[in-house]
Amino acid sequence: xxxxxxxxxHLIKTRGQQVTLRCSSQSGHNTVSWYxxxxxxxxxxxxxxxxxxxxxxxxxxxxxxxxQFPNYSSELNxxxxxxxxxxxxxxxxxVGTGLGYNYGYTFGSGTRLTVx
Amino acid sequence: xxxxxxxxxxxxxxxxxxxxxxCDYTNSMFDYFLWYKKYPAEGPTFLxxxxxxxxxxxxxxxxxFLNKSAKHLSLHIVPSQxxxxxxxxCAASVQGxxxxxxxxxxxxxxxx
Numbered sequence: 596x597x598x599x600x601x602x603x604x605h606l607i608k609t610r611g612q613q614v615t616l617r618c619s620s621q622s623g624h625n626t627v628s629w630y631x632x633x634x635x636x637x638x639x640x641x642x643x644x645x646x647x648x649x650x651x652x653x654x655x656x657x658x659x660x661x662x663q664f665p666n667y668s669s670e671l672n673x674x675x676x677x678x679x680x681x682x683x684x685x686x687x688x689x690v691g692t693g694l695g696y697n698y699g700y701t702f703g704s705g706t707r708l709t710v711x
Numbered sequence: 712x713x714x715x716x717x718x719x720x721x722x723x724x725x726x727x728x729x730x731x732x733x734c735d736y737t738n739s740m741f742d743y744f745l746w747y748k749k750y751p752a753e754g755p756t757f758l759x760x761x762x763x764x765x766x767x768x769x770x771x772x773x774x775x776f777l778n779k780s781a782k783h784l785s786l787h788i789v790p791s792q793x794x795x796x797x798x799x800x801c802a803a804s805v806q807g808x809x810x811x812x813x814x815x816x817x818x819x820x821x822x823x
Contacts, residue, residue, distance in 0.1 A: 635720075637717075638813045653810055702755045704753050704754045705754055
C-alpha cells in the first residue's frame with residue numbers, strides 16, 4: 596500500500612500571495628488532518644476532513660481553508676500569506692468514523708513553505 | 712497556552728544505555744497519549760501509545776509510563792541504538808476530539 600504523499604516538497608511564496616498544498620491520503624483512508632509545524636515547535640492542528648466535510652478545526656484564521664475530494668485526497672489553501680506562515684505543513688490520513696479521533700494516523704513528509 | 716510540554720529540547724545518550732524522554736501536560740481531560748518519532752525530511756511515525764486507564768505500556772525496547780496525578784509521561788528506550796537518533800514528540804488527545812496536541816519535541820542523539 597502507498598503511504599501519504601504531499602506536494603510540493605518545498606515552496607517559496609511572497610507575503611500576500613496565496614498557496615495551495617496537496618495531499619494524497621493512504622489507500623483506503625477516508626479522513627485527512629492538516630498540521631502546521633513551525634521551526635522548533637511541535638505540529639499544531641489546523642483542521643480535519645472526513646468524507647469531504649470539515650470535521651474539526653484548530654485555532655487558525657479563516658484564510659486557512661481546505662478541501663477533500665471524492666477520492667479522499669485533500670488540499671490546504673492559505674490566502675494572504677504572512678511571514679509567520681512559514682512552516683512545515685503536514686498531512687495525515689486514517690480510516691475514521693467522523694465521531695472522534697482515530698489514532699492510526701499516517702503522516703506525510705510535509706511541504707516546507709517559506710514566505711518572504 | 713502550551714498544554715503539552717517537553718522541557719528538554721535535546722538529549723544525548725550513550726549507545727546501549729537507557730534513554731528517558733519526558734513530557735508534561737496541563738489538560739486533565741486528555742485521555743490518550745502517544746509518542747511519535749521524526750527523522751529529518753520525513754513525517755512523524757507512530758511509536759507507542761497509552762490510554763489514561765493504564766500507567767504503563769510496553770512494546771519491545773520502548774516503554775511509556777503515565778503518572779496521571781503528576782500529569783507526566785515518559786518514554787524509556789532500552790537499550791538505545793544509533794537508529795533511535797531522531798526528534799521525539801509527545802502528543803495527547805481527548806476522546807471525541809479530532810486533534811492531537813503535540814509537545815515541542817526532544818532531539819535524541821545516541822552516541823556510539
